[in-house]
Amino acid sequence: MKPHLSLGIAQVVFYAPIFPLTIYLMYRNWHHRPRMVWWPMVPLSLMRVVGGACIIALELDRSFNLALIITTIVLLNVGAIPLIVNELGFVRTILQDNFSQVPRLHLMVKLLRIGFIPAGGLLAAGGGISSDQPTLGRTLALAGYVVFAAILIALIAMELYFWTLRSSLIPSSRKILMGGLATAPFLIVRNLYGILEYAQHDWATGHWSPVFGSAVLFALMALLMEYVAICIWLWVGFTTPPNSVVSQGARRDGEMK
Numbered sequence: 001m002k003p004h005l006s007l008g009i010a011q012v013v014f015y016a017p018i019f020p021l022t023i024y025l026m027y028r029n030w031h032h033r034p035r036m037v038w039w040p041m042v043p044l045s046l047m048r049v050v051g052g053a054c055i056i057a058l059e060l061d062r063s064f065n066l067a068l069i070i071t072t073i074v075l076l077n078v079g080a081i082p083l084i085v086n087e088l089g090f091v092r093t094i095l096q097d098n099f100s101q102v103p104r105l106h107l108m109v110k111l112l113r114i115g116f117i118p119a120g121g122l123l124a125a126g127g128g129i130s131s132d133q134p135t136l137g138r139t140l141a142l143a144g145y146v147v148f149a150a151i152l153i154a155l156i157a158m159e160l161y162f163w164t165l166r167s168s169l170i171p172s173s174r175k176i177l178m179g180g181l182a183t184a185p186f187l188i189v190r191n192l193y194g195i196l197e198y199a200q201h202d203w204a205t206g207h208w209s210p211v212f213g214s215a216v217l218f219a220l221m222a223l224l225m226e227y228v229a230i231c232i233w234l235w236v237g238f239t240t241p242p243n244s245v246v247s248q249g250a251r252r253d254g255e256m257k
Contacts, residue, residue, distance in 0.1 A: 003215035005059040007223070011052025014227060018234075019045040025237045034096065037089035037176075038237065040082035041230055047082075048226070051075035058211065069211060076210040076218075077141070079226050080194050081120060083187055084148055086233060087155050088112060090180040094162055094173045108158070112151050119147035126198075142198035149191050156184045172240050179236035186225040193221040 022041040029038050054072040061068065092109055099105055126141030159180050166174055197208040210218045 002059055004055055004211070007215050007219055008052045008055030008059065010219075011048050011055065011223065015045050015048040015052065018230065019049055021234060022230075025234060029237065034089055034092045036085055037093050040086040040089065041233060044079055044082040044226070044230065047075050047079060048223075055211070072211055073209075076222070077194065077197075078123065079222070080145070080148060080191055081116075081123070083190060083226060083229060084152055084155070085116065087152065087180055087183065087187060088116075090176050091155055091158050091162075093176055094159075094169065097173050098169050105158075108154070112154055115147060115151050119144045119151065122147065138198050142195065145191060145194040145198060149195065152184075152187055152191055156181075156188075159184070175236055175240055179232050183229040183232050186229045189221055190225040190229075193218070193225075 019042070022045050026035075026038040026042055051072060054068060054075060058065070058068055058072055088109070095102070095105055095109060122140045122144030126137045126139070126144060129137045129140075159177060162169065162173075162177050163181065166177065169177065193208070197206075197210065197213075200206040200208055207213045208217065210222065
């Protein structure tokens with residue numbers, strides 16, 4: 001069996017049970033804000049199931065189906081977006097439950113949320129014009145990944161700051177913070193793969209291409225990193241009682257001011 005065909009089958013097999021779990025977790029905690037902690041895992045797991053099916057179809061298709069190739073590349077690349085959105089949701093939850101009266105922290109998170117707009121737009125534009133203008137498409141997508149990398153670094157820095165104040169956090173926030181920091185190394189590796197993919201000149205068929213490149217690199221640096229991260233998030237979500245993930249006011253407002 002070809003490596004990419006095996007990879008496509010593995011995606012479907014591993015994410016098929018994850019998808020209903022993420023839906024149930026979102027339903028379980030939906031009435032507790034911020035909701036961006038729960039919903040990003042649903043589209044990510046769905047994209048992985050559909051992306052795996054696309055890889056299988058692409059490997060079995062003997063014709064050069066450009067539309068299928070572009071669809072597969074887009075589905076395999078956009079996984080980094082819900083990962084970082086979920087990490088932002090973790091940070092927002094900690095802020096809401098412990099530092100609700102600290103404007104500068106909330107302003108920073110708001111700026112990071114705004115940063116998703118150009119980053120996502122660059123990735124979408126790069127993928128959309130990749131077939132007609134590959135050089136420009138590569139440049140735009142690479143810029144999008146760089147912006148996401150900057151957002152991720154800022155989120156990790158905030159989590160490390162919260163770690164210094166962990167003794168004052170409510171129990172649910174400490175668990176969420178541990179989950180966010182535990183996923184950080186995996187998110188860094190995943191984002192690094194995206195940067196390396198588009199940093200190469202022949203990004204569509206080069207060594208780092210998720211469709212035509214090394215299946216081992218894509219499996220280890222992208223898919224495995226995502227799977228570990230989503231399993232950590234599921235553990236945090238299911239082991240945190242729903243009634244504890246509620247805004248409980250600032251705990252250290254006076255000290256931080």
